[in-house]
Amino acid sequence: MRTILFLLQKEFIQIFRDKTMLPMIILVPILQMLILVNAATFELKNISMVVVNQDMSAxxxxxxxxxxxxxxxxxxxxxxVDKAHESLLDNTADVILVIPADFERDLIREKSASVQILINAIDGMAAGLINVYTGNFINDFRQDLLIEWMNIKPALRLFPLK
Incomplete structure (x- = not known):
């Protein structure tokens, strides 16, 4: 503990002795934040998806x-599906979407159907985002399909302007 206090004291003396050191300690991180903030984004583009459509329905x-x-x-x-798995193992694909046979039939009869999503999880952060993106697309598709098949009209309210 004593050595840490001694090192801290020595460093603070050095910082205040050199007049250019104090602005560097404060300004450089601020400039880095201002410049590099645009480089750090969590948006993914060009996600390589392999689709295996075993249903071939509309x-x-x-x-x-x-x-x-x-x-x-x-x-x-x-x-x-085996060829799609190979592309996942070769890192040429980020995600595989497998639509099983009888997908449309199950939707019509049982009002639900399953699809399989296989994600390359070597990069955990990217895999999580890919999972969210594909999940959102599939949920949006499901909602649009319910509106179309059930003839559900979204509620529309008009409020008078005052």
Missing amino acids: TSRELISGFEGSKFFDLQYEFS
Whole structure:
């Protein structure tokens, strides 16, 4: 504990002895924050997604078209889940979306269906963001589908201007 106090005392003496050191200690971190704040973003773009569409129905194509229209995802298509797994293991894909056979039939009959999302989790932060992005796209698709199939009209209220 004594050595730490001695080192702190020595460093403070050095800081106040050199007049250029004090502005450097204060200004350099502030400048770094101002300049580098734009470089630190958590937005992902060009996420490589491999789609395995085993259903080939209009509904599954509609789900895929939502991902195609996004600026976040670059889609590639495979017919085999094994080939898609290889691309995940080779680090050429970040995420795999597997739409099982009878996807549309299950949606119509049971009002629910499952899709499989396999994420390359080598980069944990990116994997978490990819999970959120794909989950949001699928939830938006589900809500749009419910509105379309159930003929649910979103509530619209008009308030008078005063």
